[in-house]
Amino acid sequence: xxxxxxxxxxxxxxxxxxxxxxxxxxxxxxxxxxxxxxxxxxxxxxxxxxxxxxxxxxxxxxxx
Numbered sequence: 001x002x003x004x005x006x007x008x009x010x011x012x013x014x015x016x017x018x019x020x021x022x023x024x025x026x027x028x029x030x031x032x033x034x035x036x037x038x039x040x041x042x043x044x045x046x047x048x049x050x051x052x053x054x055x056x057x058x059x060x061x062x063x064x
Contacts, residue, residue, distance in 0.1 A: 004046030004053070014046060017053055024063050025055060 009029050011024045025044065035041050043057045047054055056062045 004045050004048055006045050009042045021053060021063060026059055028057065
């Protein structure tokens with residue numbers, strides 16, 4: 001497993017991700033409630049497992 005990067009919900013996903021995965025990330029983000037005042041925004045973590053991207057949101061949502 002190789003760590004890729006992290007980014008905050010609402011920011012652009014890394015350009016090296018497949019378009020289908022970017023669309024799925026956007027769909028998840030569209031369902032999230034607005035962050036509470038003073039709360040840290042949720043972030044995505046990108047890892048690579050055997051060359052496949054896996055993204056996990058801080059709330060436990062995982063997309064492959």
